[in-house]
Amino acid sequence: MSTMLEVTGLGHTYPGKQRHVAIEELGFAVRTGELTCIVGPSGCGKSTLLRIIGGLQRPTSGSIALRGTEIDGVPEDLAVVFQDYSRSLFPWMTVRGNVEFPLRTRSVNRRERAEEALAWVGLSDAAKKYPWQLSGGMQQRVAIARALATRPALLLMDEPFASVDAQTRFELEDLLLSVRREYGSTILLVTHDIDESIYLGDRVLVLSKSPATVVAELDVPLGSQRDQIGTRASAEFVRLRSHVARLLHSPAATADPRAAVSGGATAE
Numbered sequence: 001m002s003t004m005l006e007v008t009g010l011g012h013t014y015p016g017k018q019r020h021v022a023i024e025e026l027g028f029a030v031r032t033g034e035l036t037c038i039v040g041p042s043g044c045g046k047s048t049l050l051r052i053i054g055g056l057q058r059p060t061s062g063s064i065a066l067r068g069t070e071i072d073g074v075p076e077d078l079a080v081v082f083q084d085y086s087r088s089l090f091p092w093m094t095v096r097g098n099v100e101f102p103l104r105t106r107s108v109n110r111r112e113r114a115e116e117a118l119a120w121v122g123l124s125d126a127a128k129k130y131p132w133q134l135s136g137g138m139q140q141r142v143a144i145a146r147a148l149a150t151r152p153a154l155l156l157m158d159e160p161f162a163s164v165d166a167q168t169r170f171e172l173e174d175l176l177l178s179v180r181r182e183y184g185s186t187i188l189l190v191t192h193d194i195d196e197s198i199y200l201g202d203r204v205l206v207l208s209k210s211p212a213t214v215v216a217e218l219d220v221p222l223g224s225q226r227d228q229i230g231t232r233a234s235a236e237f238v239r240l241r242s243h244v245a246r247l248l249h250s251p252a253a254t255a256d257p258r259a260a261v262s263g264g265a266t267a268e
């Protein structure tokens with residue numbers, strides 16, 4: 001499998017009076033076609049990391065390569081879905097207008113692409129509505145459709161389901177799994193929810209407290225067909241969940257980044 005994203009020796013320090021070392025010597029790779037979840041404690045630097053990968057912020061040190069080319073600015077073939085759907089959609093544009101918006105500079109059939117992406121997320125009937133006429137979960141589907149319409153090489157998602165209720169969250173998680181199964185998307189998703197990281201991920205990267213560094217990389221051997229009840233009740237899921245929880249809460253685990261590489265290791 002080829003490498004989609006390679007992060008090497010990444011560091012970021014916020015300067016000035018509030019000087020803060022947010023990320024330190026952070027490195028990992030995302031393989032093409034893989035859904036990688038990053039889980040870490042609140043304030044550890046997850047959003048900073050995604051902003052840097054998305055080209056919205058320059059790192060203080062280290063490098064990031066997308067398909068072998070170092071990122072300098074906002075890459076064309078990368079899309080981001082943020083947590084706050086209410087601020088990421090344009091309220092004066094219809095749903096279809098929002099999905100077509102990032103395609104305006106590309107020579108593609110915008111209408112066709114937008115309609116296709118809306119069908120992927122089950123919102124064909126809402127194309128002419130405005131975002132404010134939709135529920136929160138539907139608005140986040142629009143944001144996902146807008147990102148998918150550009151056919152990004154890499155889809156970045158920053159806590160995409162953190163602002164919706166639990167039932168909608170489950171539905172959106174399953175939607176994401178089915179879309180990526182069908183289209184083989186490469187996805188890097190940040191969450192602070194351990195269960196979500198295991199339910200969605202082919203691989204989970206566990207980050208330390210700030211400054212963020214990779215504590216462990218775990219393979220998630222749960223297969224590609226997952227369901228909210230059976231998968232979450234499985235012995236493997238429960239084992240991984242307690243393993244990640246221990247890694248996140250144990251100061252000793254932060255000492256050796258290779259302490260728990262590849263899910264086989266147990267913290268018990």
Ligand SMILES: Nc1ncnc2c1ncn2[C@@H]1O[C@H](COP(=O)(O)OP(=O)(O)OP(=O)(O)O)[C@@H](O)[C@H]1O
Nearest residue numbers: 014018020022041042043044045046047048049210
């Ligand atoms: N502009 C800034 N200036 C100084 N410090 C900052 C700035 N932005 C973020 N930080 C600090 O950097 C650290 C990482 O912030 P970041 O938002 O990346 O964390 P996070 O893991 O995404 O947080 P959360 O889980 O709460 O969303 C935090 O301690 C935060 O206070």
